[in-house]
Amino acid sequence: MTNARELALRVLQATDAGRSKSDTLLHQALRENTMERNDRALATSIVYGVLRYRILLDFVIGRFYHHDIAKAAPVLLNILRIGTFQLLYHDKVPGWAAVNECVKLARKYKGERMAKLVNGVLRKINTDSVRLDEWLREKEEAEKLSILFSHPRWLVERWLLSYGREKCRCMLEYDNRPPLFGFRTNRLKTTAADFLSNPLFSGIDREECPLDHFFFSGDFSVFETSLNEGLLSVQNPTQALACLLLNPFPGSTVLDLCAAPGGKSTLLAEMMGNKGSITSLDLYEQKLLKLANHARALGISIIETRAADARIFQPEQQPGFILLDAPCSGSGVLGRRGELRWKLNGDKLRELTILQRELLDHAATMLRPEGIMVYATCSVEPEENALQMKSFLERHPEFEIDTDCSGLPERFRKEAEINGSLLTLPGDLPGFDGGFCQRFRKKPE
Numbered sequence: 001m002t003n004a005r006e007l008a009l010r011v012l013q014a015t016d017a018g019r020s021k022s023d024t025l026l027h028q029a030l031r032e033n034t035m036e037r038n039d040r041a042l043a044t045s046i047v048y049g050v051l052r053y054r055i056l057l058d059f060v061i062g063r064f065y066h067h068d069i070a071k072a073a074p075v076l077l078n079i080l081r082i083g084t085f086q087l088l089y090h091d092k093v094p095g096w097a098a099v100n101e102c103v104k105l106a107r108k109y110k111g112e113r114m115a116k117l118v119n120g121v122l123r124k125i126n127t128d129s130v131r132l133d134e135w136l137r138e139k140e141e142a143e144k145l146s147i148l149f150s151h152p153r154w155l156v157e158r159w160l161l162s163y164g165r166e167k168c169r170c171m172l173e174y175d176n177r178p179p180l181f182g183f184r185t186n187r188l189k190t191t192a193a194d195f196l197s198n199p200l201f202s203g204i205d206r207e208e209c210p211l212d213h214f215f216f217s218g219d220f221s222v223f224e225t226s227l228n229e230g231l232l233s234v235q236n237p238t239q240a241l242a243c244l245l246l247n248p249f250p251g252s253t254v255l256d257l258c259a260a261p262g263g264k265s266t267l268l269a270e271m272m273g274n275k276g277s278i279t280s281l282d283l284y285e286q287k288l289l290k291l292a293n294h295a296r297a298l299g300i301s302i303i304e305t306r307a308a309d310a311r312i313f314q315p316e317q318q319p320g321f322i323l324l325d326a327p328c329s330g331s332g333v334l335g336r337r338g339e340l341r342w343k344l345n346g347d348k349l350r351e352l353t354i355l356q357r358e359l360l361d362h363a364a365t366m367l368r369p370e371g372i373m374v375y376a377t378c379s380v381e382p383e384e385n386a387l388q389m390k391s392f393l394e395r396h397p398e399f400e401i402d403t404d405c406s407g408l409p410e411r412f413r414k415e416a417e418i419n420g421s422l423l424t425l426p427g428d429l430p431g432f433d434g435g436f437c438q439r440f441r442k443k444p445e
Contacts, residue, residue, distance in 0.1 A: 004039040005082055005101045008046035009109075012078045015051070015339050022051060022339050042093075049085045050078070051338030052176050055150040057081045060088070063135065064124045076114055079105050083122040088130065099123055145169065149176060151341055155331070162382060167425060171380070171434070174427035175335040180207065180216040182236040182431060183223060184263075187213055187270050188299050190231055207431060210411055211237045211244075216431040230297035235263040238332070238424050242376035242437035243267045245416065247407030248321045250275040255319040257281050257310040257326075257363060262291030264325055264376075269300040271407075278303045279319070281310055311362050318368035326356045328377035328384050332426060332434020353383050360392050364399065369445045372402065376437040380425055385436040389421070392440075402441035 002010070007029050015022045026047050030040055050057065061080050062069045069077065079102050086098035099122045107115035136144045142160060146153040149172035159168040185192045192213050196206075200222075207216040214237045217223070226232045243264050248254050250273045256265045259280035269278055280303050282288050288305040295303045306313070310324075329349050334341045360375065367373050375392075377384050393399060405416035416422050421438040 002033050003101070004035065004043040005046065006105060006108075007033060007035075007043045008050070008082060009075070009078055009105060011043075011047050012050055012082075013075060015047075016074055016078070021337070022047060023337075045090070046082055046085060048178075048338050049089060050081045051342075052335075053085060053089075053150045054081065054342065055147055055152075057084045057088075057150075059135075059147050060084055060125065060130055061121065063130075064121050073110065073114075075109050076106065076118070079109070079118055080121060083118065084125055087122065087125050088127065095126060141165070145172060149173065151175065151334075152344065154346065155341065155344065158381070162380075163425065167427075170427040171425055175341075177335060178218070179335050179433075180218055180431045181220050181234060182209070183215055183217060184233045184235045184240070184267065185213045185215075186231055186233065186298050188274055195226070195231060209237050209431065210409060210429070211240055212409070214240065228297065230294075230299055233263060233266060233294070233298070235267065236333075236336075236433045237431070238378070238433040238435040239263055239376075240267055241408070241412065241422050241424070241435070242323060242325065242374050243271065244407040244409075244412075245405060245420075245422065245437050245439050246321055246323050246372060246374040247404075248272055248276070248372075252276045252321050253317065253319045254278045254321045254323065255281065255315060255366065257313075257322065257324045257359065259305075259325070260284060260287035260291055262288075262294060264323060265291060265303055266295055266298055266300060268323070269295070269302055270298070272302070274300055274302055276302055279306055279315060280304070281306045281308055281313055283307065283309060311358050313362075313366075315366055318366060318371070320368055320371045322363050322367050322371065322373040323376065324359055324363050324373065325376045326359055326384075328352055328356070328379040329381055330378050332378045332380045332424070332436075335426060336433065349381065349383065353388060356384060356388055357391065360388070361395065364392075364396050364442075367442050369442055371442050373399075373440045373442070374437055375440070376435065378433060378435045380423070380434040380436070385423065385438075386421070389438050398443050399440045400443060402439045404439070 011025045011029050014025050061084055083098050083102035086093045087095055102122060103115050103119045106118040142153055142157045146156045151172055185195045204219055204222055209215050223232055254268055259265050260282040265278055265280040280291055285307045288307055292305050329344055329352055330340050401420040403417050403420045405413045408416055423436050424432050424434055426434040
């Protein structure tokens with residue numbers, strides 16, 4: 001039977017090979033293996049810990065690995081990362097156990113010679129032998145933060161330039177914390193107060209959220225039944241801000257572009273009291289099937305799913321409201337997507353800004369005069385947010401910024417009233433991811 005560390009190794013190897021997202025691979029591996037709860041938790045912690053702390057782990061390993069670490073076999077490097085992560089971050093795992101299990105993995109996958117190498121390297125690593133303050137003292141700020149918080153240097157440099165040292169450090173720290181789950185109670189079936197008054201949830205750790213109908217918890221499994229019954233949805237409140245800024249009324253005609261996995265579409269339907277119509281558009285039919293199934297569980301009947309390219313789609317009638325949740329770098333949600341920070345680069349960012357521009361330009365043609373459009377991303381990069389908005393307005397004089405933010409809770413209105421937009425940085429508010437949204441109005445003809 002596969003143990004926790006070997007399962008983690010296989011998931012990490014598959015993730016590195018680009019076979020699928022780490023979440024998908026991990027959940028599939030856990031379903032296929034019978035493990036006790038503690039072993040499942042250990043495997044999960046190792047996978048996400050190694051993905052988050054890759055730069056730091058490699059930096060530490062490099063101090064004790066007397067060869068070129070860049071030339072190490074990928075499986076050997078991941079075994080060393082698994083061991084180093086446990087030695088530095090898992091107080092409940094005895095050091096000898098972490099070393100011995102990794103030696104066994106090395107013997108199985110690379111032979112006796114590599115097993116001896118892993119043993120030699122890991123036995124030198126402990127909280128006393130790792131002297132980060134000393135090793136990082138002479139390095140410049142961007143490189144120091146990159147290693148210490150395990151983010152690509154180019155991204156750290158961008159955040160230092162855009163947000164300054166204090167905010168940058170706060171964002172980096174937030175990305176490395178285990179994220180809380182955001183839950184949204186379905187206002188069509190219950191209220192937050194009634195739902196949380198259930199004695200089943202009385203002993204569960206949870207945190208309040210400044211948005212109505214939302215709360216946080218680190219425990220997912222206890223709420224699975226409620227999710228299946230349509231009483232809850234999983235959604236980070238940052239994603240909800242775009243819907244609250246759009247603020248469609250019951251009876252509205254709404255077009256949700258790039259809608260999957262559907263959290264925004266279903267929230268809009270709940271806000272509208274399940275009255276009106278919402279067309280949820282996405283490229284991928286399979287993702288839309290999941291959206292439709294969840295909508296049915298929630299008791300929502302006004303959502304119609306359509307599989308199409310949002311750059312060429314033509315609606316039967318011009319909607320009064322458009323939500324464009326654009327594909328983006330995801331730099332505001334790096335804490336939830338462990339491997340994403342290693343896949344981003346400048347070229348990818350430029351490709352995404354071009355796609356966003358194309359989506360915006362076509363969305364502008366679909367909205368009826370005097371209609372409302374909200375553009376949203378889960379990015380904190382200016383090119384995808386404020387600069388993209390500036391460029392859009394220059395190309396489309398028929399649009400103007402709309403500062404009507406009456407759908408937002410009071411604590412968010414002050415920012416939105418300035419220019420109709422909200423930017424949330426990771427770490428700004430407990431539990432909130434990074435993200436951006438901007439409200440526009442199309443001028444009368």
